[in-house]
Amino acid sequence: MNESHKVYIALGSNKGDRLKHLQDAVDLIFRRIGKINSFSRVYNTPALGFDEDASTEDFYNGCIFIETHFSAEEVMQQLLTIETELGRTRHSSTGYESRTIDLDVIFYDDEVMDSEFITTPHPQMHKRKFVLQPLHDIAPKVMHPKFEKSVLQLLETCQDDSEIEPINIWLKNPMKQFGFGSHNYIAIEGNIGAGKTSLANQISNDFNAKLILERFADNPFLPKFYEEPQRYAFTLEMSFLADRYQQISDDLSQLDLFKDFMVSDYDIYKSLIFSKITLPEDEFRLYRKLFYLMYKDIAKPDLYVYLYQNTERLQANIKKRGRDYEQNIENDYLEKINSGYLEFLKNQTELNVKIIDISDLDFVENREDYLWILEEISGKDV
Structure with missing residues (x-):
């Protein structure tokens, strides 16, 4: 068997039953990809980047830390498959759109990679409080391999001033x-x-x-x-x-x-x-x-x-x-x-x-x- 890899994944949903979509994604990640070691809290966050005239719900966002034997590309392929199964449809337009589920690899070990299929660390993570806050819950001391700053340091210097509110419901570990x-x-x-x-x-x-x-x-x-x-x-x-x-x-x-x-x-x-x-x-x-x-x-x-x-x-x-x-x-x-x-x-x-x-x-x-x-x-x- 291949060696075990440490992966941090961000989850988000702003369409339909948001909490259920997050839990369904967690369950499928567990079944398809690997062991889930820890969960962040779930946060209610504003839908950033959307057309101001559009009626969009806030997001529920969270992060999980998993161990897997899959390569980074295989993890990404599995996440895209899970998104499709949970009802996400990707369109060719470049604008933001509501989605039942959004799954992104934030860190894959301490590797830096930029391929046609995956970029890690996630190139926008340091700009997004809705990623950094839940990631801080489970990995405050983890270092960004390019910036050489911890997640805590990235959160403290993040210029995103969005309101991030924790909800009082936790995701369940299928294990x-x-x-x-x-x-x-x-x-x-x-x-x-x-x-x-x-x-x-x-x-x-x-x-x-x-x-x-x-x-x-x-x-x-x-x-x-x-x-x-x-x-x-x-x-x-x-x-x-x-x-x-x-x-x-x-x-x-x-x-x-x-x-x-x-x-x-x-x-x-x-x-x-x-x-x-x-x-x-x-x-x-x-x-x-x-x-x-x-x-x-x-x-x-x-x-x-x-x-x-x-x-x-x-x-x-x-x-x-x-x-x-x-x-x-x-x-x-x-x-x-x-x-x-x-x-x-x-x-x-x-x-x-x-x-x-x-x-x-x-x-x-x-x-x-x-x-x-x-x-x-x-x-x-x-």
Whole structure:
């Protein structure tokens, strides 16, 4: 996935149900472009530049700060599409006209660009109090990369003397509708290459969750196991048993006051699932006894999410991420793991389980797929 970019977007409407148009635009930006981090207040502002004889409503204006993986041109294209969907019609005349929605990129990171499609920072922002005031709400210290002045400084020196009045209604962040704050600990599980680490990372970033990632990459026995599974199976499973116990004990016991909940890319029961596949029966019985002795007092997740992917997709993901020691994993082994998880979950009564088939989805590259998974996890249709 491409790196995350910080984008400030100005919103305005002076036609029809102005507040609804702003909220509809916010909802579509969230769904199409990226995570919304903060909102300004909504301001009532005069319609500047219009024909004085024309009857025009005041504008409602605001600003939002988002993070996205799209390029500046892609963001602009998405905003133009959203404007069209919300009823804005652009005419060829050069005069000002009322519009259901107006969306402009103000800052895209600290980049300075002037192309046929987008200019950033917005070339008129420093002259417009209806942009600077809401932008100041969320980014007073952000520097204009050309003028080398902060938003606060630009607002203080702006010659626009228009009256800007805040209204007592705030725009709503669509992210809040998922309700992840009701959970204390979510475990994301799945087969090799299912995408559990990627999803845990995204949820952690979007919902302010403490992230717990399995430290499998440091295990020296893992490459050896894939080369000689019979020889190294017990050694590998025992090392995972000890490592997972130490990590999960440490992470669950360390309260982070600045995080809303915890999300992990594994659950302790995966030790039993994998060991049942890799170990002979007598070794598995011994392993299971040790497992229950060690983990009897470990806290369990209050939501257990299993990401199911078919074998073909798993192999494609494994090839794509390119870990040398995984490249010769056979289909039969992946199918046994899937069967082991599903059998375990079918008989599980202690965990709140959600099984989600993502075989036809790409939630890393496609934001709509990611949001669909969040809806499945939260049980909310957003």
